[in-house]
Amino acid sequence: GPLLATLALACAAVAAFAPGNVWENDLSRLTPVPEAALAEDGRLRAELGAPDVRYVLALEAGDAEAALQALERLRPALDALAADGAIAGWDSAARYLPSAAVQRARQARLPAPDALRAALDEALAGSPFRADAFAPFLADVETARTAAPLRPGDLAGTPLEAGVAGLLLETPAGATALVTLGGLQDPGAVAAVAATSEARLLDFKDASEALVAAWRGQVLGALALAAVLLALTVGAALRSLRRAGRVLLSVALALLLSVALLRGFGVELNLFHLVSLVLAAGLGLDYALFFERAGGAAAERLRTLHGILVCAAMTALVFGLLALSSIPVLRAIGVTVGIGVVANFVLALLVARPPPEPLAAPATETAG
Structure with a gap:
């Protein structure tokens, strides 16, 4: 009525x-943690320079080597952001594992055995050191000069494995390198750098909210269909x-x-x-x-x-x-x-x- x-x-x-x-x-x-505790956590993370948990830069490439090279090309822009105060610091897999190209360039700057021996003999002339005192050093330099570049798989079982694996994600389809941002003060400046480079600025908060909204839309659609079927069932049962x-x-x-x-x-x-x-x-x-x-x-x-x-x-x-x-x-x-x-x-x-x-x-x- x-x-x-x-x-x-x-x-x-x-x-x-x-x-x-x-x-x-x-x-x-929806977290059960009190707001005061969350605020204290944020303050401590800021003082310790811990990575921001909302934003991260991502670079996609065909393989791990290409991803590491992309990180190295991005480094000057990240250093500029840190110098301007937009971020307090940043971290990436390239910090612990340079690309093979950078490793080879560094190896190329190491002198050949004969040149290194001659320079060492000249430096030791008139010193109390024995002539063979630096033989292990010469051997180590030659080993480093001729060694194969390190790859991500070579870090297995080492303390660096966990750090690199968390920042360099490899799949059969390619590799994704992540850059964590510490002490983020200006997300807009970081987004501007990402827009002019190979990187993408990921906002986990926006992404999670978009997933929630999409899932809710699917649920509401399913519930609407269920309501129609339920109405038909009740009508048929009550006649x-x-x-x-x-x-x-x-x-x-x-x-x-x-x-x-x-x-x-x-x-x-x-x-x-x-x-x-x-x-x-x-x-x-x-x-x-x-x-x-x-x-x-x-x-x-x-x-x-x-x-x-x-x-x-x-x-x-x-x-x-x-x-x-x-x-x-x-x-x-x-x-x-x-x-x-x-x-x-x-x-x-x-x-x-x-x-x-x-x-x-x-x-x-x-x-x-």
């Missing part, structure tokens, strides 16, 4: 126009559009009322609210079906009311305890399901339950 239509319009208005965003995409809001309409209307109104209450209290909905609303709607469908199938007899209606009331009260109590949790995820589930259970019970009682049968007129005795 008009009252239900007014309720639906009011709930829709509150849900749509309540302050703040409708959806919460920031996963960091009456009027009866099915009462059941589905109570669930829809309860869902809308739950969302309106959450938004009215300034709650931005996340994936856990969405899942909890689905759970509450499922419980509400049960309540509505039981109420709708209750017979017209007063005793049967009372038994149905008592049974559903006990179930709804116990469910609300359990999820009410979750609503008191300090963990955001559990609190979101508890609050949402608790509100949904109460809303579904009340609206199922008012909307889905058929009107009582009229009392039969008492039989009258006839004389004669």
Whole structure:
């Protein structure tokens, strides 16, 4: 009737126009860690020059050697950013493992054995050192001059393996080199450097929020399809559009009322609210079906009311305890399901339950 239509319009208005965003995409809001502890962690990371956990530069190449060379070409720009104060420092795999081209260039600057021996003899002339005192040094220089360049695989089992493997990712399709940024002060300056180079500035926060939004869109699409199939199933089971309409209307109104209450209290909905609303709607469908199938007899209606009331009260109590949790995820589930259970019970009682049968007129005795 008009009252239900007014309720639906009011709930829709509150849900749509309540302050703040409708959806919460920031996963960091779901952490159980207190905000003060997060602020302290950020301060300590800044003082220690720890890498920024949100931004990282990525360079893609055909293989590890090409990726290392790309890192070396990017180095002057990174040093300039550090000099300008945009970043406090940076780190990459090329810091620990130069490219093969750089290694060969360094080897080429090492003197040949004869030239090194002549220079050493000249330097040792008149000194108390024996002529063969630096023979191991000459051998080591020659070994370094003629050795094959180090590759990422050569670091296996060494202390450098973990550091390089975390910054240089190799796959059959190619390699990706990462540059971590410490003490990031100006993401815009870093983005400008990335735009004029081979690198890409990755924003893990934006990426995670985009994934959340995309996943939510898929879930909402699947839920819409499920709602249509559910409506068809309820209609086929009850074999009456009027009866099915009462059941589905109570669930829809309860869902809308739950969302309106959450938004009215300034709650931005996340994936856990969405899942909890689905759970509450499922419980509400049960309540509505039981109420709708209750017979017209007063005793049967009372038994149905008592049974559903006990179930709804116990469910609300359990999820009410979750609503008191300090963990955001559990609190979101508890609050949402608790509100949904109460809303579904009340609206199922008012909307889905058929009107009582009229009392039969008492039989009258006839004389004669």
